[in-house]
Amino acid sequence: MKNIISRLKSALAGYNFFQEKQLCERESAVHRFKSAMSEARKYYSERRQLRIAPELIHESWQQNISSLESYFVNAMNENFMSNEVINGTMVFTNREAHKLELKYISETIGKKTVEEIISKNLNSAFLSGKSRRSTLINSTHHLYHLMQFEQKTGRKIGSFESVVEFGGVYGNMAHIVRNIGACKTYSIVDLLLFSCIQYVFLNTVTVNGRVAFYDEKAKRDAKILLHPLFHADLSTTLRGELFLSTWALSESTRATYEWVMSCDWFGATSLLLAYNDLWKPWQEGELEEALTNNGWQVVKEAIPFLPESFYLFATR
Numbered sequence: 001m002k003n004i005i006s007r008l009k010s011a012l013a014g015y016n017f018f019q020e021k022q023l024c025e026r027e028s029a030v031h032r033f034k035s036a037m038s039e040a041r042k043y044y045s046e047r048r049q050l051r052i053a054p055e056l057i058h059e060s061w062q063q064n065i066s067s068l069e070s071y072f073v074n075a076m077n078e079n080f081m082s083n084e085v086i087n088g089t090m091v092f093t094n095r096e097a098h099k100l101e102l103k104y105i106s107e108t109i110g111k112k113t114v115e116e117i118i119s120k121n122l123n124s125a126f127l128s129g130k131s132r133r134s135t136l137i138n139s140t141h142h143l144y145h146l147m148q149f150e151q152k153t154g155r156k157i158g159s160f161e162s163v164v165e166f167g168g169v170y171g172n173m174a175h176i177v178r179n180i181g182a183c184k185t186y187s188i189v190d191l192l193l194f195s196c197i198q199y200v201f202l203n204t205v206t207v208n209g210r211v212a213f214y215d216e217k218a219k220r221d222a223k224i225l226l227h228p229l230f231h232a233d234l235s236t237t238l239r240g241e242l243f244l245s246t247w248a249l250s251e252s253t254r255a256t257y258e259w260v261m262s263c264d265w266f267g268a269t270s271l272l273l274a275y276n277d278l279w280k281p282w283q284e285g286e287l288e289e290a291l292t293n294n295g296w297q298v299v300k301e302a303i304p305f306l307p308e309s310f311y312l313f314a315t316r
Helices: 003-011 026-047 058-076 085-088 095-109 111-120 130-153 172-180 193-205 254-262 286-293
Strands: 162-166 186-191 210-215 225-229 243-246 269-278 295-303 309-315
Touching: 026 058, 026 193, 058 085, 058 193, 095 111, 095 130, 111 130, 111 172, 130 172, 130 243, 130 269, 130 295, 162 172, 172 186, 172 193, 186 193, 193 210, 193 225, 243 286, 286 295, 286 309
Parallel strands: 162 186, 162 243, 186 225, 210 225, 243 269
Antiparallel strands: 269 309, 295 309
16 A cells, blocks of 8 residues: 555656566565675675775765765665765755756657666666655656767767766666667776675666676676776776766866876767866866867857756767
8 A cells, every 4th residue: 555655646746757567576676686785795895995096086985985884784775865875975866957857858758768768677676755756866867968968969878889987876877878778888987885886786777687896707798897996907998989977077086087088088989977167176178178189079068957067078
C-alpha cells in the first residue's frame, strides 16, 4: 500500500518517469547491489592508506571524504542519495531549474525516449521517497547537458565509442550516456572513495557486471572502467573520443587542471565542460584561448537559470 501511495504522489507531482518495464527486476538488483557493496568496501580497505598527491585535491573535498567515509564503510544502502554529504555534493536539487530542463528535453527527444534513457536497468530499490525525486532531477540535469552539447556542436552522444569523464559523482552520467548509445568504453577519473561509490551504483544498473576498477586484470571485458586518482600517471593508457566534466574539473586544483591539459584531454576530439565562473582553477579567458590556439572550435555559453555557471563545448 505504501508503495502504491508513493507512486501516486510521484505521478501527481510530475515524477512518473520510471517505467516498470525498463527497471531492473528488484530481487536481482538488490543482489547485485549487496555484492558490489562488499567488493567495493574490500577494494577501498586495501587502498585507503594510499594518499592522493596533495596538489591534486582541494581541502574542501578532503573534508567531504572524511565526512562520508564512515557511512560508506558501515552504513551505505540503496537509499544513499539521502545521505547528507552525497545529497549536498553529488545530487542536483534545484527544482525550478529542473522544470525548465525537463520541459526542454521532453520537447526535444520526446517523453517516451526520456523515460527509456533514465529508467533502463535502474534499480527500483533506489526509487522510494526522496530518492525517487532526486533520481529524476539528477538524471534530467545530466541528460540536459548532453542535449545542449548535441545542439551546439552537431555531434551526437550516441556516436561516441569511448568517453572519459572527470569526476563521475555516483556514476549517473555514465548510466545515462550508455543508455543513449553504443559507447564501448566509459572511463571515470575520480577520488578513491567516489570511485567505490560509482562501482556500487554502476554494477547495480549495468547488466553482466561489466564494471571494473582499471587495475582488476580479471575483468578485461569491462565496459566501464574506474580510475581512482592518486597521482598524475594515467596519461599513457587513458583515452576517449569525448571528454566531459560537469563542474568537477572547475572544482579541482590548478595542478589537476594543468595535468588534464598536458594529457591533451586524453585524446578527445570533443569536450563537454560545465563550470562555475567564481570557482575555477584557470584565469578568465585562459581555457578558451588555450583551446583555440590548439585548433579547437570553442563555444562558451551561460547557463541562464544557474547564475555564474557556463558551458564550454569544444570540437576539433
